[in-house]
Amino acid sequence: MKKNRRALWAGVALIALTLLLLPFALSQAGTAWVRIANIALLYVLLALGLNIVVGFAGLLDLGYVAFYAVGAYVYALLASPHFGLHLPFWVILPIGAAVAALFGVMLGAPTLKLRGDYLAIVTLGFGEIVRIFLNNLSQPVNITRGPQGITGIDPVRIGGIDFSRSDSVLGVVLSGPMKYYYLLLGLMLVIILINVRLQNSRIGRAWEAIREDEIAARAMGIDTTGMKLLAFAMGASFGGVAGGMFAAIQGFISPESFVLVESVMVVSMVVLGGMGNIAGVILGAVLLAFVPEILRWTVEPAQQALFGKMLIEPEVIRMLIFGLALVLVMLFRPAGLLPSAVRKRELTQERAP
Amino acid sequence: MDIFVQQIINGLTLGAVYAIVALGYTMVYGIIQLINFAHGEVVMIGAMVSFTIINALAAAGLPPLAVVLIGAGCAIPVCMLVGYAMERMAYRPLRLAPRLAPLITAIGVSIILQHLAMLVWSRNVLAFPQIIPLTTYTFLGATITGVQITILGLCLAMMAGLALLVYRTRLGTAMRATAQNPQVARLMGVDVNRVIAATFIIGAGLGAVAGVMVGTYYGVAQYTMGSVLGLKAFAAAVLGGIGNIPGAMVGGLLLGVVEALGAGYIGDLTDLCRYGLGPAASCADGGHFVLFGSNYQDVFAFVVLILVLVFRPSGLLGERVGDRA
Numbered sequence: 001m002k003k004n005r006r007a008l009w010a011g012v013a014l015i016a017l018t019l020l021l022l023p024f025a026l027s028q029a030g031t032a033w034v035r036i037a038n039i040a041l042l043y044v045l046l047a048l049g050l051n052i053v054v055g056f057a058g059l060l061d062l063g064y065v066a067f068y069a070v071g072a073y074v075y076a077l078l079a080s081p082h083f084g085l086h087l088p089f090w091v092i093l094p095i096g097a098a099v100a101a102l103f104g105v106m107l108g109a110p111t112l113k114l115r116g117d118y119l120a121i122v123t124l125g126f127g128e129i130v131r132i133f134l135n136n137l138s139q140p141v142n143i144t145r146g147p148q149g150i151t152g153i154d155p156v157r158i159g160g161i162d163f164s165r166s167d168s169v170l171g172v173v174l175s176g177p178m179k180y181y182y183l184l185l186g187l188m189l190v191i192i193l194i195n196v197r198l199q200n201s202r203i204g205r206a207w208e209a210i211r212e213d214e215i216a217a218r219a220m221g222i223d224t225t226g227m228k229l230l231a232f233a234m235g236a237s238f239g240g241v242a243g244g245m246f247a248a249i250q251g252f253i254s255p256e257s258f259v260l261v262e263s264v265m266v267v268s269m270v271v272l273g274g275m276g277n278i279a280g281v282i283l284g285a286v287l288l289a290f291v292p293e294i295l296r297w298t299v300e301p302a303q304q305a306l307f308g309k310m311l312i313e314p315e316v317i318r319m320l321i322f323g324l325a326l327v328l329v330m331l332f333r334p335a336g337l338l339p340s341a342v343r344k345r346e347l348t349q350e351r352a353p
Numbered sequence: 354m355d356i357f358v359q360q361i362i363n364g365l366t367l368g369a370v371y372a373i374v375a376l377g378y379t380m381v382y383g384i385i386q387l388i389n390f391a392h393g394e395v396v397m398i399g400a401m402v403s404f405t406i407i408n409a410l411a412a413a414g415l416p417p418l419a420v421v422l423i424g425a426g427c428a429i430p431v432c433m434l435v436g437y438a439m440e441r442m443a444y445r446p447l448r449l450a451p452r453l454a455p456l457i458t459a460i461g462v463s464i465i466l467q468h469l470a471m472l473v474w475s476r477n478v479l480a481f482p483q484i485i486p487l488t489t490y491t492f493l494g495a496t497i498t499g500v501q502i503t504i505l506g507l508c509l510a511m512m513a514g515l516a517l518l519v520y521r522t523r524l525g526t527a528m529r530a531t532a533q534n535p536q537v538a539r540l541m542g543v544d545v546n547r548v549i550a551a552t553f554i555i556g557a558g559l560g561a562v563a564g565v566m567v568g569t570y571y572g573v574a575q576y577t578m579g580s581v582l583g584l585k586a587f588a589a590a591v592l593g594g595i596g597n598i599p600g601a602m603v604g605g606l607l608l609g610v611v612e613a614l615g616a617g618y619i620g621d622l623t624d625l626c627r628y629g630l631g632p633a634a635s636c637a638d639g640g641h642f643v644l645f646g647s648n649y650q651d652v653f654a655f656v657v658l659i660l661v662l663v664f665r666p667s668g669l670l671g672e673r674v675g676d677r678a
Contacts, residue, residue, distance in 0.1 A: 267460065
């Protein structure tokens with residue numbers, strides 16, 4: 001037992017060290033790779049947020065990107081020349097989380113009393129609606145600048161540190177993307193901690209009970225609607241935080257970044273990794289976030305060499321892989337790559353007639 | 354007044370198409386309680402296949418109606434095959450799995466179909482060749498085109514045919530029996546798997562015709578057209594009461610009319626100048642200050658869906674409660 005614990009700590013220390021040194025290794029290959037790692041971390045944040053809704057509470061949300069969009073637009077409107085507002089980062093992020101949570105409740109309240117599959121379709125519609133509004137709210141009063149998007153969004157500034165510029169600390173040069181990497185890593189740790197604590201709490205057990213059998217959970221005195229709403233609001237608020245970070249890192253957002261495909265991608269990450277299992281979800285997010293890059297480095301040259309031109313765009317292959325992953329995982333490994341114990345039991349059991 | 358009649362006519366035409374697509378959702382849902390998420394993509398494939406055929410035959414000098422019929426004739430079997438393959442590979446193995454599982458594979462199937470279609474037909478908006486001559490008739494001060502009359506007539510005929518099939522044939526009886534209780538139906542000698550496959554095939558066939566109609570009505574097709582159309586048709590099915598066949602028909606027509614009237618009048622209704630509330634600078638000289646224009650048309654189906662779910666989850670004609678576990 002003692003030996004196990006020591007091995008565990010050694011493993012944790014190794015992972016921590018790797019994560020800390022990763023940007024330095026990546027920046028040797030080019031700053032672009034640090035940016036890719038940042039995007040992967042953003043997807044991890046999104047997947048962890050969606051995992052609360054889909055994994056813990058068992059509610060399929062297909063419009064998760066809407067909350068991402070809300071968070072991003074809140075950040076963009078409060079910290080860009082568009083309205084001339086430049087609030088600091090630590091003020092906006094909680095506002096973005098709160099607004100996204102509010103949207104989550106607004107969406108969840110009418111649908112959560114119904115069966116899960118209605119929720120899936122309604123959330124899908126909601127995602128589209130948010131995008132339609134973002135595209136059209138440039139008239140009669142220009143709020144979102146429509147399809148043009150919002151430019152010149154402030155980068156994160158904490159104290160005197162500007163995250164868009166390079167700094168040198170103790171002789172080590174830290175580029176902008178590297179600083180964002182550490183910020184995202186910190187945020188990810190906080191969200192993982194919240195996830196773990198939630199999972200083992202009274203609330204987490206209530207979610208699990210609802211997911212397993214809603215009627216039985218209600219009979220045990222769990223306020224099922226309230227608990228489901230809470231899951232929805234919490235998942236949404238994490239999406240909002242990720243959206244705010246996205247806006248700050250990119251410096252530019254437009255409705256085009258928040259299409260249905262993004263929602264599907266996050267759902268794929270959660271499903272592939274293993275619904276309800278935090279480590280699995282992180283694995284799924286990292287794997288799928290790097291797929292486009294891997295394809296860019298393998299499929300493009302391979303096609304060039306074989307046919308002399310690009311026959312199938314990597315983008316299409318990526319989507320086909322996502323679709324296939326969803327189908328194949330459900331057919332052959334319904335609990336995901338790293339299944340959570342409870343989920344595994346639930347998914348391999350047959351549904352009572 | 355004539356604008357009102359015009360919007361009703363346009364709405365009924367579109368609504369008839371929604372109804373045909375909604376039938377595909379509702380039949381499958383009624384029989385195995387699955388939202389066949391990929392049904393919208395089947396409609397898209399129908400539109401695409403018929404586009405290819407019509408495009409190829411447009412110059413052949415055949416009568417236009419025959420060309421469209423051949424197009425539909427090719428689209429129907431292709432879609433039926435897609436529908437059957439989908440059921441066989443993605444849904445049947447999961448029939449006893451928890452509800453979330455088939456829903457997730459359905460999303461996967463939908464993505465796969467969409468991007469395969471993109472590989473075959475490119476990501477561009479395809480223009481349907483306008484081979485049917487534009488004939489217009491005047492009705493109560495509004496114009497109705499020959500295409501609209503054909504669509505309405507065809508949809509009504511298909512609905513009647515489906516009603517006959519479901520309520521008057523052996524297969525229809527088997528379908529209704531399976532919907533009520535698959536275990537007992539099996540004990541009574543119904544081949545449940547075959548009935549479910551037949552349901553998917555019939556729904557896909559209807560979807561193919563709907564795809565051809567949407568293509569010829571709007572004159573365009575694109576690989577992404579299926580998802581929004583599918584969402585609206587699903588809203589129509591819920592409005593009528595999901596699982597209920599007459600409900601899907603009523604829901605589709607009603608949703609089409611709501612959408613057309615909504616898109617036609619929302620600009621006027623949300624013009625703050627009408628109520629004396631708009632800023633003086635924009636309202637001067639009969640100016641407008643429109644909060645929501647007709648570009649919000651796609652929002653109506655969703656609002657209808659939410660309102661139905663809140664106030665009458667069983668839909669207009671449905672008897673079953675929406676949250677039956």
